[in-house]
Amino acid sequence: MSRLTAWFSEGRSSGKHTLPFVVILLGVTLLASAANLFLPADSALYVSTYTITLLGKYLCYAMLALAVDIIWGYCGILSLGHGAFFALGGYAMGMYLMRQIGDRGVYGDPLLPDFMVFLDWKELPWFWLGMDQFWFAMLMAVAVPGLLAFVFGWLAFRSRVTGVYLSIMTQALTYALLLAFFRNEMGFGGNNGLTDFKEILGFSLQSDSTRISLFIITALLLSVIFVISQRILSSRFGKVVLTIRDAESRSRFIGYRTDRYKVWLFVYSAVIAGIAGALYVPQVGIINPGEFSPVNSIEMVIWVAVGGRGTLIGAVIGALLVNYAKTRFTAIMPDAWLFALGAMFVLVTLYLPKGLMGVYGQLKAKYRPTNAKESQV
Amino acid sequence: MRQLIALCCCLFGLLSFPIQAAETSRVDALFTELAGAKLKHMELILEQLEEAKGEAILPLFRVLLGGDLYYIKANKNLVGKFDDQGKTLYKQVFNDTLVPNLAKRDVKKIRVNNKLRGYLRNAIARIQLTAKSPSVRESAVRELLSKLDASTVVILEDLYPNEPNKKVKEAMGLALAMHTASQTELAVSNRLVAIETLSTSLENDVRNALTKLTQDDNPAIIKAAQGALEQIAQRAKRFAFVDQLFFGLSLGSVLLLASIGLAITFGVMGVINMAHGEMIMLGAYTTYVVQLIMPNYIDYSIWVAIPAAFLVSGLMGVLIERLVIRHLHGRPLETLLATFGISLILQQLVRTIFSPLNRQVSTPSWMSGSWEINPVLSLTLNRLYILAFALLVFIALVIILKKTSLGLNVRAVSQNRNMAKAMGVKTNWVDAMTFGLGSGIAGIAGVALSQLTNVGPNLGQAYIIDSFMVVVFGGVGNLLGTLVAAFTLGIATKFLEPTTGAVLAAILVLVFIILFIQKRPKGLFPQKGRAAE
Amino acid sequence: MSALDNTRELFRRDQVWPFLAPAQSRVNVDNQMILYVEDLNLSFDGFKALNNLNLYINDGELRCLIGANGAGKTTLMDVITGKTQCDSGTVYFGQNHNLLNKDEAEIAQLGIGRKFQKPTVFEEQTVFDNLELSLKTDKRVLPTLFSRLTPTQIDRIDEVLKTIGLAEHRFMLAGALSHGQKQWLEIGMLLAADPRLLLIDEPVAGMTAQETERTAELLTSLAGERTVIVVEHDMEFVRSIARTVTVLHQGSVLAEGTMDQIQSNKDVIEVYLGEEAVGEKGAEQGKGERA
Numbered sequence A: 001m002s003r004l005t006a007w008f009s010e011g012r013s014s015g016k017h018t019l020p021f022v023v024i025l026l027g028v029t030l031l032a033s034a035a036n037l038f039l040p041a042d043s044a045l046y047v048s049t050y051t052i053t054l055l056g057k058y059l060c061y062a063m064l065a066l067a068v069d070i071i072w073g074y075c076g077i078l079s080l081g082h083g084a085f086f087a088l089g090g091y092a093m094g095m096y097l098m099r100q101i102g103d104r105g106v107y108g109d110p111l112l113p114d115f116m117v118f119l120d121w122k123e124l125p126w127f128w129l130g131m132d133q134f135w136f137a138m139l140m141a142v143a144v145p146g147l148l149a150f151v152f153g154w155l156a157f158r159s160r161v162t163g164v165y166l167s168i169m170t171q172a173l174t175y176a177l178l179l180a181f182f183r184n185e186m187g188f189g190g191n192n193g194l195t196d197f198k199e200i201l202g203f204s205l206q207s208d209s210t211r212i213s214l215f216i217i218t219a220l221l222l223s224v225i226f227v228i229s230q231r232i233l234s235s236r237f238g239k240v241v242l243t244i245r246d247a248e249s250r251s252r253f254i255g256y257r258t259d260r261y262k263v264w265l266f267v268y269s270a271v272i273a274g275i276a277g278a279l280y281v282p283q284v285g286i287i288n289p290g291e292f293s294p295v296n297s298i299e300m301v302i303w304v305a306v307g308g309r310g311t312l313i314g315a316v317i318g319a320l321l322v323n324y325a326k327t328r329f330t331a332i333m334p335d336a337w338l339f340a341l342g343a344m345f346v347l348v349t350l351y352l353p354k355g356l357m358g359v360y361g362q363l364k365a366k367y368r369p370t371n372a373k374e375s376q377v
Numbered sequence B: 001m002r003q004l005i006a007l008c009c010c011l012f013g014l015l016s017f018p019i020q021a022a023e024t025s026r027v028d029a030l031f032t033e034l035a036g037a038k039l040k041h042m043e044l045i046l047e048q049l050e051e052a053k054g055e056a057i058l059p060l061f062r063v064l065l066g067g068d069l070y071y072i073k074a075n076k077n078l079v080g081k082f083d084d085q086g087k088t089l090y091k092q093v094f095n096d097t098l099v100p101n102l103a104k105r106d107v108k109k110i111r112v113n114n115k116l117r118g119y120l121r122n123a124i125a126r127i128q129l130t131a132k133s134p135s136v137r138e139s140a141v142r143e144l145l146s147k148l149d150a151s152t153v154v155i156l157e158d159l160y161p162n163e164p165n166k167k168v169k170e171a172m173g174l175a176l177a178m179h180t181a182s183q184t185e186l187a188v189s190n191r192l193v194a195i196e197t198l199s200t201s202l203e204n205d206v207r208n209a210l211t212k213l214t215q216d217d218n219p220a221i222i223k224a225a226q227g228a229l230e231q232i233a234q235r236a237k238r239f240a241f242v243d244q245l246f247f248g249l250s251l252g253s254v255l256l257l258a259s260i261g262l263a264i265t266f267g268v269m270g271v272i273n274m275a276h277g278e279m280i281m282l283g284a285y286t287t288y289v290v291q292l293i294m295p296n297y298i299d300y301s302i303w304v305a306i307p308a309a310f311l312v313s314g315l316m317g318v319l320i321e322r323l324v325i326r327h328l329h330g331r332p333l334e335t336l337l338a339t340f341g342i343s344l345i346l347q348q349l350v351r352t353i354f355s356p357l358n359r360q361v362s363t364p365s366w367m368s369g370s371w372e373i374n375p376v377l378s379l380t381l382n383r384l385y386i387l388a389f390a391l392l393v394f395i396a397l398v399i400i401l402k403k404t405s406l407g408l409n410v411r412a413v414s415q416n417r418n419m420a421k422a423m424g425v426k427t428n429w430v431d432a433m434t435f436g437l438g439s440g441i442a443g444i445a446g447v448a449l450s451q452l453t454n455v456g457p458n459l460g461q462a463y464i465i466d467s468f469m470v471v472v473f474g475g476v477g478n479l480l481g482t483l484v485a486a487f488t489l490g491i492a493t494k495f496l497e498p499t500t501g502a503v504l505a506a507i508l509v510l511v512f513i514i515l516f517i518q519k520r521p522k523g524l525f526p527q528k529g530r531a532a533e
Numbered sequence C: 001m002s003a004l005d006n007t008r009e010l011f012r013r014d015q016v017w018p019f020l021a022p023a024q025s026r027v028n029v030d031n032q033m034i035l036y037v038e039d040l041n042l043s044f045d046g047f048k049a050l051n052n053l054n055l056y057i058n059d060g061e062l063r064c065l066i067g068a069n070g071a072g073k074t075t076l077m078d079v080i081t082g083k084t085q086c087d088s089g090t091v092y093f094g095q096n097h098n099l100l101n102k103d104e105a106e107i108a109q110l111g112i113g114r115k116f117q118k119p120t121v122f123e124e125q126t127v128f129d130n131l132e133l134s135l136k137t138d139k140r141v142l143p144t145l146f147s148r149l150t151p152t153q154i155d156r157i158d159e160v161l162k163t164i165g166l167a168e169h170r171f172m173l174a175g176a177l178s179h180g181q182k183q184w185l186e187i188g189m190l191l192a193a194d195p196r197l198l199l200i201d202e203p204v205a206g207m208t209a210q211e212t213e214r215t216a217e218l219l220t221s222l223a224g225e226r227t228v229i230v231v232e233h234d235m236e237f238v239r240s241i242a243r244t245v246t247v248l249h250q251g252s253v254l255a256e257g258t259m260d261q262i263q264s265n266k267d268v269i270e271v272y273l274g275e276e277a278v279g280e281k282g283a284e285q286g287k288g289e290r291a
Helices: A002-011 A018-038 A049-072 A082-104 A114-118 A134-158 A163-182 A208-234 A236-253 A258-284 A294-307 A312-332 A334-351 A355-376 B002-012 B021-036 B039-065 B114-129 B134-147 B150-162 B166-182 B188-198 B204-213 B219-269 B276-293 B295-323 B332-353 B381-403 B405-415 B417-422 B427-450 B459-474 B479-500 B502-519 C003-010 C073-080 C104-110 C127-134 C141-145 C151-164 C179-193 C209-222 C235-241 C259-264 C266-274 C276-290
Strands: B069-072 B078-084 B087-092 B107-109 B370-374 B377-380 C033-044 C047-058 C062-066 C088-093 C112-115 C197-201 C227-231 C244-249 C252-257
Touching (some): A018 A049, A049 A082, A049 A258, A049 A312, A082 A134, A163 A294, A163 B332, A163 B459, A163 B502, A208 A236, A208 A258, A208 A312, A236 C127, A258 C141, A294 A355, A312 A334, A334 B332, B021 B069, B039 B069, B039 B114, B114 B150, B134 B166, B188 B204, B219 B377, B219 B381, B219 B427, B276 B295, B276 B332, B276 B427, B276 B459, B332 B459, B370 B381, B381 B479, B459 B479, B479 B502, C033 C073, C047 C252, C062 C073, C073 C197, C073 C227, C127 C179, C209 C227, C252 C259, C252 C266
Parallel strands (some): C062 C244
Antiparallel strands (some): B069 B078, B069 B107, B078 B087, C033 C088, C244 C252
16 A cells, blocks of 8 residues: 555656646536536526536546547557447446336336336346446446457457557447447347436436536546556556557567557556546436447547647547537537538648647747746846 | 320330231221120120230230220220329320320220130230240249139140240149149149159249148148158258358448458558548449439449549549648558548538438449349349449459559559659659549449449448458458458358348457457468568 | 377376476576577568578677678577567577567567667657666566666666766657667667677667777677677678677578688688679568568
8 A cells, every 4th residue: 555655656746737737627627516506597607507517528528538548649559449438338327327217217117127128128138237236337337348448459469450450440349339239139228228317326317416416526537547547657657658659569679568568558548438438428318329439439539639649638638629619519500510520630630740739838848938038037 | 096006006016917907997996896895795806806916915905804994985995094192094005105184984994704804814824825925925824823723724735735935835834733733633643743843943833832732632742742842942042042142242242342442542552541431422422413414314324423433532532642641651540530530521521512311323224123043033133233343343453453554553662662762663643543543443332332222421431341341351452352351251241141130240240350350460361571560 | 199198198297287387487508508599491472581590609609690681680580589480490598498489578578688770769768768668677567567766776777878878868868869879779778678698780880980899899798798699791890799600691501600710611702702693682682571
């Protein structure tokens, strides 16, 4: 235990963005929550519950972007299948919420969710057992994505599938899952997915306080994951991960079994995506197979690319910005959004290979001398 | 009336004898007579008509048999009644043109009784069975299989010995055998021989007849019938296998068309083009537009659409290469993202210009229909043509790559880009041309796909992952590998489908490839040597 | 072999099951021999890169490999370090480590270090990090995650930095170094790893005369405690360091001996001078394969 605390305390010095990030994130979270709870609805500063939920959704996306960035920005593995891990985490949470409905469903069956009654199933499938326990469902939310990532990564990295091949494989993986989850026989609600949730741990999902709690929990978990990730990536493990990105074979020749590093990093990233998914579902109130669609997974990559890969803060900023833009755009001109997204893909890869953080770095480097002069004066 | 006969001549001129003037008037008279004839006279009139006009009288007989023959009270012209969306309308008997402005009270039905119906049925059979064209005769026999009765059998027995065409004779033999087998009063040995004959047929009617025979009183007949049924079932199974194989090959040909362009761009330039699916889509929309421009020449539209689609998609490909991909050289993952962005833009563009809804592309008449090999096996022509077309494109591409200077340059660049550059190959130009070629072929694939599925903005998305799987499975930069992989995957999918269902089959194939790639990361036919690393 | 024989083999009382046997990590050099390469064959699409190659390296030796392009020098190193799988033959490190069933990382952990023709350092990381990563440590995932630099390790890195003359640049990104400095850094990374056997591919390419001299000094000083195999085209350099020289030609050993012996060897003269066409042809083939 003392070793662990020592490990963290050493990390504090490494990421210079970490502390400001955590402070700002938690500060904004608390302010927004307070504005929702304590200000009257007609106040100018009042934050509606809708906004709170939206913010919570963005934070889930930010967490997801973090997961993508860890594997792509730091290790050079472009995963086009992170949507799968996100959705699996989401489904685990969805199954728990589904079991929580109990006999309040349309058909009033105490055990079976509505869609199973509709399909004329008599028994709960084995993989739904235990999902009424919160702790078990949460265990599954991280274990299933983790396990899938482990098996896939173990197979792929051991046989040295890299680069675009791996990207295509991950895309095929999420595509296969998409097809599978669309099937009614799979027992996950088929086309419609899981929805109509009532409550979580006994708290109604419709109430403001539950929504705010979920939002705060998301922000807290995002901070924790951010700090842990920062620490991991600045350890020697993180340095090895960077060598894998830049010169993998050299790294092998000095004795690192890079495949294992990649597998564990991939698993870690998948677990984060799973957590993000589990937090996402109670806030948006639905999980359906559409989350597996390859387009979703590839969109996550562009969040990271916009923000700046290889920097955790960039991934978070990218996810927040792109999703905010998406919300605004789809409200004003729904058709233009796909044009904008497409253009973003092209322009960012062409002109902003390091994303906004790269621009920030350049600007800082450019203006630092003048700043220094000013301070002298 | 004269007009009507003239039209008859035009329509059936090829089949019927030239009608002499004297005969024409006689037939006219007969028609008029028919209009008001009493039931007992009708048979005579019909016999005369049959004698006078032969095959040409068939439409009249059919209408009459159906009880839809009317005559106009005013001029005793014959018309056929038909229903069009609940409205009763009348048309000319012989050429299907509508006779306008006829109300119910203007016409009178020509009635028939059971005796006449029997006569008509036999007459129709007789006329068809003696028709000039063997194919008409054959289909007549096959039609008769389900409604054999004593009188038709008599006709068949009459015609059987003199039938010159082998296939028609065979069919007649089958019909007779069916009759013989079902006659319980005949000698068992004769019936057994007949069952033996039946066991070689795949006709549904024959199978029904045999199934009926398994309820026979005679155990020997039951056994023979069961044996025959089993034999038929086995043959049918074999043909079902061929059918499945055909569908597999068809899917394979589609995959081949969709992925071969990708194999070129990926193999030569190492560029993952996520917009490849949209190139296919553009090709399909080009077909749609070509058909819009020339709506009266649908049959020829394909020949315009193929080069047009090649040009449209090819130019788009060159444009993409010049504007985007060129600047991302050596950064495959970024190229992947940028081309994905392009694919989003192209999809949205098509949605804006055309509509988000699917568009229907019509199939030229020469491509529709099917090739019926036997009652259980018929191959749809459009799939057959696309299979041939895919192979043709493949061969053409191989020739381009092996025999032309562009091909030489392309191969040089794919094997060693820097060396090729050093040798004076304009790699920039080769890249643009390669990309154009790959995209153009995707456009051609779009033309082919438009004949099989609906054309919509998401058309390309449906094929992109499968195409990647094909390329990766076959081994990058290897056209033959792509061919083998496309057909392997196509056939595997179609053979899995009956047992697992379409979706699960797709999943299984994907999982198989994921595992396969992990065993052999370089695909079926890897490039060897230090160069490959 | 029948099932019975298999079973008998499995239960032989004089043998221990492999997974129960203690892992032998020490390199057995009882015979004064550290590397055994026997009957090595490898072909790329019909081109025989290695052809029945036999090579024995003594413990503590400094051996130079020379030969025309395509003679199989780099390929040999690839096989020894696990980068390339050979078609047939055996490679043993000491008497007890079969290198052919190990991957690159395992081989590196056994104590075989390699320097490539083209200097490959981790360009996005500092010189210090580059060396830290190369240190001889437990390189499994968890120990690496929780590892912290000990004072001894820092001292060791400082020492290496001094040896390779990059002490001033310790916090510079390796990518910003000059070509020669990268060469030195790569050698430094080898030193930090503290290997038993060093495989060094063209160490002085791109170095100034002065640096070449220093490299020669360094390599000679390393020999004895460690074993060094050097591939080099610069004959002057080879002459300055080599005690034993092995000439490879078309994938097999053509001659072996001191530099003087080699230079007077009839076969070598024939290959290098007498039939230049042969050498050139080999060189061309080699190029085609390499890229």
